[in-house]
Amino acid sequence: MEWETVIGLEVHAQLATQSKIFSGAATAYGASPNTQACAVDLGLPGVLPVLNAEAVRMAVKFGLAIGATIAPRSVFARKNYFYPDLPKGYQISQYELPVVAKGSIEIELEDGRVKTIGITRAHLEEDAGKSLHEDFHGKSGIDLNRAGTPLLEIVSEPDMRSAKEAVAYMKKIHSLVRYLEICDGNMQEGSFRCDANVSVRPKGREKFGTRAELKNINSFRFVEKAINFEVERQIELLESGGSVVQETRLYDADKGETRPMRSKEEANDYRYFPDPDLLPLEIEGAFIAQVKTTLPELPDQKKQRFVTDYALTPYEAGVLTASRELAGFYEAVVEAAQGEAKLAANWVTGDLLGALNKAGLDILASPVSPQALGGLLLRIKDNTISGKIAKQVFDAMWHGEGDADTVIQAKGLRQVTDSGAIEKVVDEVIARSPQQLEQYRAGKEALFGYFVGQVMKASEGKANPAQVNALLKEKLK
Amino acid sequence: MHTKTIAELSHALHKREISSVELTRTFIERIKRHNGALNAYVTVTEEQALAQARAADARLKKGEGGPLTGIPLAQKDIFCTQGVKTTCGSKMLDNFIAPYDATTVERFNHAGAVMLGKTNMDEFAMGSSNETSFYGPVKNPWDLSAVPGGSSGGSAAAVAARLAPAATSTDTGGSIRQPAALCGITGIKPTYGRVSRYGMIAFASSLDQGGPMARTAEDCALLLQAMAGFDARDSTSADRPVPSYSAALNDSIKGLKIGLPKEYFGAGLDKKMAQLIEAAIKEYEKLGATVQEISLPNTHLAVPVYYVIAPAECSSNLSRFDGVRFGYRCKAPKDLEDLYKRSRGEGFGAEVKRRIMVGTYVLSAGYYDAYYLKAQKLRRLISDDFKQAFSEVDVIMGPTAPTAAFNLGEKTDDPVTMYLSDIYTIAVNLAGLPAMSIPAGFIGQRPAGLQIIGNYFDEARLLNVAHQYQKVTDWHSRVPVGFE
Amino acid sequence: MSLQPSDVEKIAHLARLAVSEQDTPAYVRNLSNIIDLVGQMNAVDTTHVTPMAHPLDMAARLRPDAVTEINQRERFQAIAPEVDAGVYLVPKVIE
Incomplete structure (x- = not known):
């Protein structure tokens, strides 16, 4: 059977703000653990979030660049789950009403054709901290410096049909956010990362297959590898009579394979609801018009x-x-x-x-x-x-x-353009190549290159090639 | 000294008739003498209080300071106080020394007030009787076998027993007004957004509001003046000017239109309570107010709606108590899940766990629309009832609670019965309106409270209306036997 | 509507609360009563009502993008249950 791959990407771009999305702590990369985690980032009892204006401006900038609708009213919601790198036990994100909706970008395919990829939505949310697994005597260490860093999550339509298209899309988004100066795009530092939703279906069928979500993909190369591995895994599974399970899988770059994430094994029930600590984000036309004037050439x-x-x-x-x-x-x-x-x-x-x-x-x-x-x-x-x-x-x-x-x-690389000097060299070369001269004149025109080469060699490459050509043509007649 | 109001004490302090240190010592002594019986304070900050008092005296000596400079008061243990244990009435935070000050605390410090200590409360403010506290129940000074109300039971008992001239408190479903009523004192829950919530440990974010408790409306005006106002650290803080609350106190209330919701006087209201409220209304008519019956037709839905919204928000707000960064951690967790489950299972009390579970349930997949969304829609209807009412009247009056203080242990076995004791206070939080409770008599030896509900940001009028009543009555100056 | 012990177990797990077998029946009873109480909401038709998420009819206020916080790690970690070299420690996290 012939299979068709269906891919949708969720790109997480860290916004290049000075301070965090809901607190005044710095976002600089590489600080000593927990030195940039303030009371709000730590989720201490009693603290409250206040939204960073620059994060909003950057989201709007992105929305305008992909020809999307900027929501006049969007809402922050809480996504509830327990994880040590998530200090409050919920992530503040946008759920039902994102700030940016329905845009698109164009990617160029290998054969030169241009394909439009739909962007379902882009929403603002806070990043989580990091769990460190080494050097803590069998325990995990939690560094919350990254907690609260603003993210723009850019969700594509399932419009991509190959790993190569996915890479082209990711590269395009990467280029765009850097053009817009809203994200430094540094993939090694995790400023730009992506999850891929991958499924396969028999060619010609409308209905999507069951998808797997691949997490933790932090390079263009890995996107391609992870997707290709996953596509093959799914096809093999289906062809041997099995079925794909909807699950979250981790891409292991060392082994070049994907495997189910243990922490995500149980079906999550995130209990989203509007965050009562934050009021709806309202964006006026005048603000959008102002941001539009700051867009660079895309x-x-x-x-x-x-x-x-x-x-x-x-x-x-x-x-x-x-x-x-x-x-x-x-x-x-x-x-x-x-x-x-x-x-x-x-x-x-x-x-x-x-x-x-x-x-x-x-x-x-x-x-x-x-x-x-x-x-x-x-x-x-x-x-x-x-x-x-x-x-x-x-x-x-x-x-x-x-x-x-x-x-x-x-x-002393100056080119020799003195025709007298060049003529001298040409004459010398012709003089010491009687055999070649005879053959050339007998019709073996390919030997012209030999003469050019000899002249250039003799002049240490400095003779003007056009003049050498002209002179040789003349003298070899 | 301890029976004087803040207004009187402030006058004496500024005239240097008394010093703040003397005043503070007086209250510290009283706390030492009576707190054993009442359990109103969980922490007494004697040394810090005396240091603050000395600093206040220095300011007063130079002729500086405002109306609260040198005035001792108690902080409900829900407000974070830097360097001082902040427990929220929970084992979960029994070891929590707050690393920062709540905005309210900061403002009182700035005003030169003296903090005597932290008051007992229902665990995480979840309760109507102060019986859910990890530190044991607070007793009602008027009758030690009765509850003081909740959740600000410690603050209410402390003020009623003259263990502090005033205290801070918070109100999510009636937690300022109901204990004020049950303890025979005056309390005001401001409009949602009027007082910053920063540093006030959250129970239900869209309902919580801090406010003062004192003996009189005049004192509440002075305290609210210090607490109210915009705070850039709270996104839900109202950015609008704060009027002078004291300036309007003596305005005439002739022609004031009082609405009496018929739903607040139906079945379930204690007969004697009804008589006291009617008598108070008569007093207002004598002062020139007019009275009309109004209807708040969705009143009966307030309790069900509240017990969806408040637990939903609390279930999420309390997720941060996970034994990782602060607070209680269980012994020898065998893995991460065990750490979470036992730290939370052992750190939270039964009522808090019940509410977290109810909240988790109503937000979970498949139930959100039927419970949470439905409750939000009904919240709109309840709020619209008040909008309609305030197009006809200036203030709404009725009982604060259906009965006077009930006995300790009387309702602890049945959460639902306990919830229904908040039937008259809860709708106000859902709508976000300001409301007060003032003393209006006694049923036996237990006090009764009159509730006055105002329109949005109409606190000045509420305080004026309450003050006018207190000028012609003396319920508010009665002292419980044994605490004179 | 009555909750079953299995419902309580599921909710307790989602909320990460240890509930002993012995306590489960009381939770089942109390939670069922509460759910019955809130079930009174169903008597009202709310088809055309806009949900009210918040008592204030206001929009979000934004703060300028400026770093206003300093490093207070020592102070914050002084109240932490277990820290080492500036990180919070928890039992091994498995991804």
Whole structure:
């Protein structure tokens, strides 16, 4: 039987506020345990929550960016369950009336087609603390620094049909929240994480299969792996006559498998009800209009502009706009290279990203600045060096040997454009290759490359390739 | 000294006829002498009180301070007091030294008041007789075999027995008004949102409201002035100006329109209680008020609605007591579930556990609509009854409780019977309105209370109406035998 | 409507309350009485009534995003049942 995979994602994005969603404690990552857990975060008797205005603003910003409806009135509810990292015994979240509803984003599929993924809702809630399992003599340690950090939970429709689509969606949301500057997107620190609802059904059937919820997925790679593992597990189960149980499963990155979560084994009854400590959140049109004026150019808009203004292919534009920082870097290179947009795109997506990847560096940590790269491109453009020599220059710049001009000067890499000098080399090469000359003239035109190579070698790569070509064509006739 | 009102004591303090230290010593002595019989205080903070009194005297000496500077008072043990045990009447918090002050406590400290100690109460404010306290029942000073009412029974008994000139209290379903009535003192539950709930250990968040208890309405006006007002730490705190409560006390009440809900005078009301309330109303007519019968047709639903909403909120509010970060932890838990279940099972008393279970039940899957949502809808109807009534009258009057104080142990076996003793007070909390109870006579030796209900944020009028009655009656200045 | 002992056990588990077998009958009886009492609500038709979650007809007030709290770990952990190296200790949590 042919199976179809159905995936919906719940992305949790930590909002980049200074203070927590309901208290004035700091949200900074990495503090010593429980030093950023104030009375409200600890759920001490008698304390009360007060909502952070910035968290609301950020949620509205996200809603506007995905073309969603901003609820004029939304309600905070309590989700009741006992867990040591949940100090009050309930999580304050939004249940029936979320702040953001019904939006969508577009993802690009591998074959280049664009697919719209619906976003059911996005709601504000507080994060829980952390349970630490090691080093406490068989006990667990509870650190509540993270408790109360604002989260935007972004819930998609079950619109994705493969792990690859899920990854593309997650990447798109990741890019969007960073463009909007509402989340730092740091997946290692848990600022951006996701749960995946995965089910399979026989191809062509309308009804969804029973789904499993995969928790604890904190990298793009793991999303793909976890989903693929789970899909296979479910298909195997169904094909061997079994049935999928609706349950919460934990993705174990070390073993590359999913397994049922013991803490979630019993059916939960969260007893949601409106939080009586908080009044309904009302958002006026004027506030929404004001937030709208603060929206930056979004990835899709930027991509379109890159295609139009810089004559890039949609693929190149897509790569360059994947993050706001990369797009900004690229535009700075174009400016420094006096408008050499295509050349800049080639270099940024090629040599630069390659080198960054290899070194495991972020674009903002690039050892070669946009201005320096632009300077290098100018030297290509004005024929000071060839594209090939430029790679050598770039490598030196990467290793801190100075800007393009310094490197070219120091290594004597300036391109030879003196046609007399080049002609001399060409003549020498022809003179010492009588055999090849004969064959070439007899019709083996592929040998042209041999002559070019010899000339370039003899000139240590510095001869202007266009001139070399022209001269050789002439002399080999 | 101990029989004087705050207004009188404040005058004497400012004139330096007495010192706050003397005054504080007087009450500390009285507490030492009488608390054994009454069990009104669970903690007495003698040293801290004397230090506060000395500081108050220093301010007074310089001609500084306000009406409460140097005035001793008691805090209900539901308000967090930094560095002082805050138990909420529960074994769960028997070891809980609050690491911060409630807003109300902070405000009284700022006003220069002196805290004598923390008063006994029903566990987590759940009770109408003060018999659910982990620290044992409080006795009614008028009759030691009677309950003082609840949940603010310790505060009410302390004020009635002159072990404090005033005390703080909280009211979720009548916990200020009913004990005030049963102990023959004056208490006001303000409009929901008027007094900050920050640092007041929550029972039912949409119903809880703090307020003062004292002997007179005049004193309550001084105390409420200090307690009321916006607090940025409480999202449900009302951000609107606080009028001067003392300024309006002497306004004439000629032409005041009093509504008497016929539902508050039906079956279940003690005959003698009815007579006392009627006599009090007659007194108001003599003062120039007009009286008309009104109807609050959904009154009979208040108790059922309350016993859905209050337990639902309490079941969630009390989840934080889990033995992990503070409070009671069971011995040698074998796993996490055992830690939770035994810490909570052993730390909470029977009534608290009952209410947590009722609340858990009405919110659980499959029952939410039938119970919780239904109760919220009926809450609207009950609230609308009052809206309708206040379009016709200025205040509503009736009995605070159907009977005078009942005997200790009389209703402890049957929670439902106990719940029904709050029949006249509960609807006010559901609507969020302000209401008072003032002394209106005695049934035998046990006091009776008149309830006065006002429109939203109309506390100044309530205090004025109560004060005018107290100017022509002396029920409020009677002292129980043995505590003169 | 009467509750069964199994209902009480289920509720007690959801609420994480240890209830002994010996105490269960009393809870069954008392809780059933309370549920009967609140059952009086059913006599009223509320089809067109808007639920009232809160006595105040107000909207949420928002606070500015500013860090106003300082580290008070020592003070807060002085009242904790069991702590080690700044963390609260509980029996092993199994995920």
